[in-house]
Amino acid sequence: MGWKETVEPVLTRMPAVRRPEGHVPFKRKLAWTAGILVLYFFLTNIALLGLEVGEASDIFGEFRAVLAGEHGSLMQVGIGPIVTASIVLQLLGGANLLGLDTSDPRDQVLYQGLQKLLVIVMTALTALPMVFAGDFLPAQSALTLGGLTFTGNEIQWLLFTQIFIGGILILYMDEVVSKWGIGSGIGLFIVAGVSQGLVSGVLAWGDQGLIYSWIQIITGETVLGSFASGEALYTLFIADGGGQLLALMTTVLIFAVVVYAESVRVEIPLSHARVKGARGRFPVKLIYASVLPMILVRALQMNVQFIGQIVNSQWANMPGWLGVYSEAGQPVSGFFYYTAPIYAPGDWMWWTAGVTQEPWMVMVRIAVDLTFMVIGGAIFAIFWVETTNMGPEATARQIHNSGMQIPGFRQNVGVVEKVMERYIPQVTVIGGALVGILAVGANMLGTIGAVGGTGLLLAVSITYKLYEEIAEEQMMEMHPMMRQMFGKE
Amino acid sequence: MDKGQNTGGLMSSAGLVRYFDAEDQRAIRIDPKTVIAVGILLGVLVQVLTFVS
Numbered sequence: 001m002g003w004k005e006t007v008e009p010v011l012t013r014m015p016a017v018r019r020p021e022g023h024v025p026f027k028r029k030l031a032w033t034a035g036i037l038v039l040y041f042f043l044t045n046i047a048l049l050g051l052e053v054g055e056a057s058d059i060f061g062e063f064r065a066v067l068a069g070e071h072g073s074l075m076q077v078g079i080g081p082i083v084t085a086s087i088v089l090q091l092l093g094g095a096n097l098l099g100l101d102t103s104d105p106r107d108q109v110l111y112q113g114l115q116k117l118l119v120i121v122m123t124a125l126t127a128l129p130m131v132f133a134g135d136f137l138p139a140q141s142a143l144t145l146g147g148l149t150f151t152g153n154e155i156q157w158l159l160f161t162q163i164f165i166g167g168i169l170i171l172y173m174d175e176v177v178s179k180w181g182i183g184s185g186i187g188l189f190i191v192a193g194v195s196q197g198l199v200s201g202v203l204a205w206g207d208q209g210l211i212y213s214w215i216q217i218i219t220g221e222t223v224l225g226s227f228a229s230g231e232a233l234y235t236l237f238i239a240d241g242g243g244q245l246l247a248l249m250t251t252v253l254i255f256a257v258v259v260y261a262e263s264v265r266v267e268i269p270l271s272h273a274r275v276k277g278a279r280g281r282f283p284v285k286l287i288y289a290s291v292l293p294m295i296l297v298r299a300l301q302m303n304v305q306f307i308g309q310i311v312n313s314q315w316a317n318m319p320g321w322l323g324v325y326s327e328a329g330q331p332v333s334g335f336f337y338y339t340a341p342i343y344a345p346g347d348w349m350w351w352t353a354g355v356t357q358e359p360w361m362v363m364v365r366i367a368v369d370l371t372f373m374v375i376g377g378a379i380f381a382i383f384w385v386e387t388t389n390m391g392p393e394a395t396a397r398q399i400h401n402s403g404m405q406i407p408g409f410r411q412n413v414g415v416v417e418k419v420m421e422r423y424i425p426q427v428t429v430i431g432g433a434l435v436g437i438l439a440v441g442a443n444m445l446g447t448i449g450a451v452g453g454t455g456l457l458l459a460v461s462i463t464y465k466l467y468e469e470i471a472e473e474q475m476m477e478m479h480p481m482m483r484q485m486f487g488k489e
Numbered sequence: 490m491d492k493g494q495n496t497g498g499l500m501s502s503a504g505l506v507r508y509f510d511a512e513d514q515r516a517i518r519i520d521p522k523t524v525i526a527v528g529i530l531l532g533v534l535v536q537v538l539t540f541v542s
Binding site: 169 | 511
């Protein structure tokens with residue numbers, strides 16, 4: 001009797017969205033996806049009932065772009081709980097502690113149930129400290145609904161209930177998109193948030209808006225200063241409310257690099273064992289594990305900062321080595337300062353006025369961030385490949401089952417696996433580390449709309465994947481035979 | 490054609506949450522329309538209550 005038998009009755013009964021029977025036409029898929037997206041935007045605009053308006057700072061802070069959702073709305077937790085649950089599953093699965101074989105239907109059911117249960121638990125664990133610890137979601141002192149009057153604690157529970165239901169709803173919205181629509185809901189929400197950030201970064205009528213600040217510069221409202229002393233260049237490239245040229249260049253560069261890197265691949269030639277002349281290629285992409293593992297690394301960093309915020313709000317005389325927080329609630333020294341990722345140029349350019357720390361402290365922080373992202377990126381990429389059946393063994397089996405072989409080698413699963421082992425692990429590690437460097441680099445240079453390097457990387461690569469998927473869908477619409485080839489009914 | 494990639498119908502693309510084809514008969518099934526309906530109802534309910542309070 002293992003743990004599987006014990007929990008089976010619970011895990012197999014987790015409510016799931018019904019699967020479509022048969023083929024869903026492309027237009028219907030598009031409609032479901034659009035419908036969920038509209039619902040998501042609608043819910044991000046509904047403010048929580050009983051929330052004191054104003055003051056409160058977003059507990060996710062700079063991670064909001066990656067975790068989607070909206071502070072103070074029903075979508076408060078965003079995809080945070082899903083990501084945290086995924087980290088737990090990745091670590092357990094990657095270390096093979098679960099003992100679940102994802103090619104066995106019974107274990108698949110258990111895996112899905114466990115995943116769902118973990119997300120629900122994590123939603124509660126994320127929502128509880130948000131409402132009850134610190135001042136992240138201050139409750140109103142009194143609330144009257146019809147004849148009922150709620151006070152203090154009751155309003156906090158009311159807030160918690162709303163956030164919790166919102167969090168569960170995000171999980172099911174993702175499931176609807178995954179089963180009935182195109183791509184995944186999580187990807188959709190991240191892209192939605194980042195795109196919103198980018199668009200408002202260009203159009204916003206204020207200091208952070210690109211067009212607005214250029215009008216200010218052209219009309220002479222913003223004083224450039226002299227070019228000789230470099231003051232003008234500083235205004236044009238870096239300064240807040242300046243020309244934002246550096247951010248613009250970084251944003252465009254990230255777009256270009258990601259789209260280019262998507263096409264960098266090692267192609268392993270394949271030929272069909274029986275049909276002569278039928279050839280194919282198996283691509284091992286540079287960004288093989290895609291950018292998604294990056295969310296997990298960032299989420300780990302976020303959780304450290306999250307703990308820091310809570311400790312800070314609960315423990316008045318926290319020792320200095322652990323963390324010193326500014327009035328605005330930002331870590332300025334200690335452990336929580338060094339482990340905080342770099343979000344924007346203002347966090348590390350120590351020659352500017354915004355940085356109060358010593359240069360060596362900033363250096364340590366950059367080094368910690370870079371090390372964490374590069375090593376973490378590589379490790380999570382490896383786990384990701386293993387748990388999503390993209391590893392040498394799983395791909396070799398898939399290639400073998402589709403009747404293909406590598407020309408010049410024996411037709412044998414083991415042989416294909418050997419060849420795959422020469423490429424997949426190396427490419428995965430290099431790709432993971434590269435994405436880590438890109439994310440930190442983009443954050444250091446800043447991006448339009450302050451969406452952050454990770455957010456931008458994610459948005460671009462998800463959109464690219466979505467484009468590929470839509471192309472594939474349309475091909476299947478046109479040639480029903482293709483469905484069989486792609487293994488879909 | 491990227492053959493080896495999507496075969497088996499196991500993977501939902503690029504998702505943090507993985508859904509398999511296998512389903513248990515005992516599981517509670519939700520219609521996707523129900524999810525959307527619950528979402529809209531929740532939003533409208535909270536908004537209306539906010540106006541009332």
